[in-house]
Amino acid sequence: MTDFTWTDLDKRAVDMAKVLSADAVEKAGSGHPGSPISLAPIAYTIYQHFMTHDPNDPNWAGRDRFILSGGHASLTQYVQLFFSGYGLTLDDLKKFRTAGTRTPGHPEYGLTPGIEMTTGPLGQGLASAVGFAYGQRFERGLLDPDTPEGNSPFDHKVWVICGEGDLEEGVSSEASSLAGGQKLGNLTVIFDANHIQIEGDTKIAFDEDVLKRYEAYGWYTDEFSFIQEDGSYVEDVEGFAAVLERAEQVTDRPKLIKVDTLMAWPTPGKTNDPSAHGSALGAEAVAGLKKALGYDPEESFHIDEEALAHAREVAQRGLAAHSAWDKNFDNWRKANPDKAALYDRIHSHKLPEDFDKAIDKAISSFEVGSKVATRKTSGAVLNAIAEIMPELWGGSADLGGSNNTDIKGAASFDPEHLSTVQWPEANPYGRQLHFGVREFAMGAITNGILLGSDTRPFNGTFFQFSDYERPAVRLAALMDIPNLYVWTHDSVALGEDGPTHQPIEHLAAVRAIPQMEVVRPADGFETAEAYRYFFEKKNTHPTAMILTRQGVPMMEETRSKAAQGVRKGAYVLVDCDGQPDVIIMATGSEVQHAVVAAKTLGAEGIKARVISVPSLEWFEDQDQEYKEEILPAAVKARVSVEAGLALPWYKYLGSYGKPVSIEQFGLQGSGDENMRDLGITPEHVVEAAKASIEEVKAAR
Numbered sequence: 001m002t003d004f005t006w007t008d009l010d011k012r013a014v015d016m017a018k019v020l021s022a023d024a025v026e027k028a029g030s031g032h033p034g035s036p037i038s039l040a041p042i043a044y045t046i047y048q049h050f051m052t053h054d055p056n057d058p059n060w061a062g063r064d065r066f067i068l069s070g071g072h073a074s075l076t077q078y079v080q081l082f083f084s085g086y087g088l089t090l091d092d093l094k095k096f097r098t099a100g101t102r103t104p105g106h107p108e109y110g111l112t113p114g115i116e117m118t119t120g121p122l123g124q125g126l127a128s129a130v131g132f133a134y135g136q137r138f139e140r141g142l143l144d145p146d147t148p149e150g151n152s153p154f155d156h157k158v159w160v161i162c163g164e165g166d167l168e169e170g171v172s173s174e175a176s177s178l179a180g181g182q183k184l185g186n187l188t189v190i191f192d193a194n195h196i197q198i199e200g201d202t203k204i205a206f207d208e209d210v211l212k213r214y215e216a217y218g219w220y221t222d223e224f225s226f227i228q229e230d231g232s233y234v235e236d237v238e239g240f241a242a243v244l245e246r247a248e249q250v251t252d253r254p255k256l257i258k259v260d261t262l263m264a265w266p267t268p269g270k271t272n273d274p275s276a277h278g279s280a281l282g283a284e285a286v287a288g289l290k291k292a293l294g295y296d297p298e299e300s301f302h303i304d305e306e307a308l309a310h311a312r313e314v315a316q317r318g319l320a321a322h323s324a325w326d327k328n329f330d331n332w333r334k335a336n337p338d339k340a341a342l343y344d345r346i347h348s349h350k351l352p353e354d355f356d357k358a359i360d361k362a363i364s365s366f367e368v369g370s371k372v373a374t375r376k377t378s379g380a381v382l383n384a385i386a387e388i389m390p391e392l393w394g395g396s397a398d399l400g401g402s403n404n405t406d407i408k409g410a411a412s413f414d415p416e417h418l419s420t421v422q423w424p425e426a427n428p429y430g431r432q433l434h435f436g437v438r439e440f441a442m443g444a445i446t447n448g449i450l451l452g453s454d455t456r457p458f459n460g461t462f463f464q465f466s467d468y469e470r471p472a473v474r475l476a477a478l479m480d481i482p483n484l485y486v487w488t489h490d491s492v493a494l495g496e497d498g499p500t501h502q503p504i505e506h507l508a509a510v511r512a513i514p515q516m517e518v519v520r521p522a523d524g525f526e527t528a529e530a531y532r533y534f535f536e537k538k539n540t541h542p543t544a545m546i547l548t549r550q551g552v553p554m555m556e557e558t559r560s561k562a563a564q565g566v567r568k569g570a571y572v573l574v575d576c577d578g579q580p581d582v583i584i585m586a587t588g589s590e591v592q593h594a595v596v597a598a599k600t601l602g603a604e605g606i607k608a609r610v611i612s613v614p615s616l617e618w619f620e621d622q623d624q625e626y627k628e629e630i631l632p633a634a635v636k637a638r639v640s641v642e643a644g645l646a647l648p649w650y651k652y653l654g655s656y657g658k659p660v661s662i663e664q665f666g667l668q669g670s671g672d673e674n675m676r677d678l679g680i681t682p683e684h685v686v687e688a689a690k691a692s693i694e695e696v697k698a699a700r
Helices: 008-028 034-050 075-084 090-094 124-143 164-168 170-182 210-217 237-248 283-292 305-312 314-335 337-347 355-364 374-388 439-452 463-479 506-511 524-536 556-568 588-603 616-620 624-630 647-653 671-677 682-699
Strands: 065-068 158-163 187-193 220-225 255-260 392-396 432-434 456-462 484-488 517-519 543-546 571-574 582-586 608-612 638-641 658-660
Touching: 008 034, 008 075, 008 090, 008 283, 008 305, 034 075, 034 158, 034 187, 034 237, 065 075, 065 124, 075 090, 075 305, 075 314, 124 158, 124 164, 124 170, 124 187, 124 337, 124 439, 124 463, 158 164, 164 170, 170 210, 170 439, 210 220, 210 255, 220 237, 237 255, 305 314, 314 337, 355 374, 355 524, 374 392, 374 484, 374 524, 392 484, 439 456, 439 463, 456 463, 463 484, 463 506, 463 543, 506 517, 506 647, 517 616, 524 543, 524 556, 556 571, 556 616, 571 588, 582 588, 582 682, 588 608, 588 638, 588 682, 638 647, 638 682, 647 658, 658 682
Parallel strands: 065 158, 158 187, 187 255, 220 255, 392 432, 392 456, 456 484, 484 543, 517 543, 582 608, 582 638, 638 658
Antiparallel strands: 571 608
């Protein structure tokens, strides 16, 4: 941005933004009008004068990314999208917060052109913006590492507007700490310090020096105030722009710019009033705002056509920027044909040609009869894929060695000065991520990486501590993006760490998230095929691989059947002649017990079918014919076997089925002792099968 100028038409556009925001909330009867009114000059300045974007092509790869972390102030962004020419219409603003709208109460990814991610759960926008910045830097390193900073077609900036609520949420602190260490110079956060939240003045709960905290994180900080020393209020946009221009010169640190504002200014009776935060202003206050800005109080959704036309000129500047980028990109393509081929593949979300061979190579190292933890086979498969998928990168929340999420031979994604004895190779383009004990930020950052780049991240922790990551997992599911979670130590079988570390309700809880897919493989063969299908499938949702700490037997049955069965979600692992007397359904480390139980029952003349169910969600994707083939309705005697709550299984158990489950917190013993003491044994499966058969007989 150079040669900043501010004209009367710019001021008129800002005034129009304020009035449109007030009218939209008033028409809806609900919403958050205060922040969009006071943020109007800040957002307008960014969109018109600082951000590189092309409203004609919202998905242009060379664009800057803008994230409104405080999603409740969604009109702040909707109005700028309308002004800039992203295809939003005045009618869209009139339909704010209504059914079927493109302008919902909080921005939603995939619904509105120009929206980079779903925001609203406070703190996650800022935290994911750190991920956007991670993704930009890694992709640049993958495709164009040697071009000087600022000259690569893969250079762009990430802009964020946040408020007190965002900075109060712990996830923003987690991610900001990482951003400072990473020296993410492509990230600029505008902190709207209006000192108001629902309960009133923020100092009752938030009286710290935010700038000093961010300085301690390693950020560049600056501040500006529209509140003058004499108490008057002046939207000094030129002064604000000068602060941004200074920040633009800083390229070795993320930037936090604090701007003191008065919420809803200049609305009579509502300026700096908590009621303006989350409620319609009311007809009297809206009329007063319009009068203060020279608008007819009797007219709603008035458009200042001249000011709108002036604002729409940003689209022409966007076309010019896009054209210049295209030339730079074409020059890069000609100079880097191999990198260009890689870009074309990852940008179109295609797998490398040798993908299946890489999976098969990993499988070839697995030995039937050996006992290997699925966390270990997962690590082997991820590393096999990483060899031929340079866009794959990831890490865990300080548990890389336990989760087996380390990429062999990979440099750490860190500035070189952060290398350690344990991790001697660090560079800004490394592919090994280190999140520290920050599960929530890890989930939000990997969401941002997915949304802001063409790369494929994964992240890991103990399954128990997915609780700390869950809000970011839910947001990934809501946005329907293919984040990959490697969650290990999946049951009471982890043993002596005790009940604080032993998942019980977690499988049921994660399965309850819509658009979330949960995979719990029985052994290495199922693990490998689960990864194959995850990367191959077109409608890839966020997916959790739920893996064991303890060794589980590699089975001949899975070796021969997993390739076709796992992608179906459930398949017949062990069958009997004719119609079974009982069907035993099992997942993960409990599949082995189901197989042993079936043999015991068979020796007693009871015909049992064993169904391995690596993914209930993938099974639900199958047609009714396949479901009936696997689970024939005529067989009423059924057993489910899973070391967790039985809640997800009653749908499949029917009226006479029996769960072998765990309905209490874990124990302090070894893994084997815990499983035995809590009834996860072949003997208990046999008892449950017989009990189910007897109930079916009694009902006839």
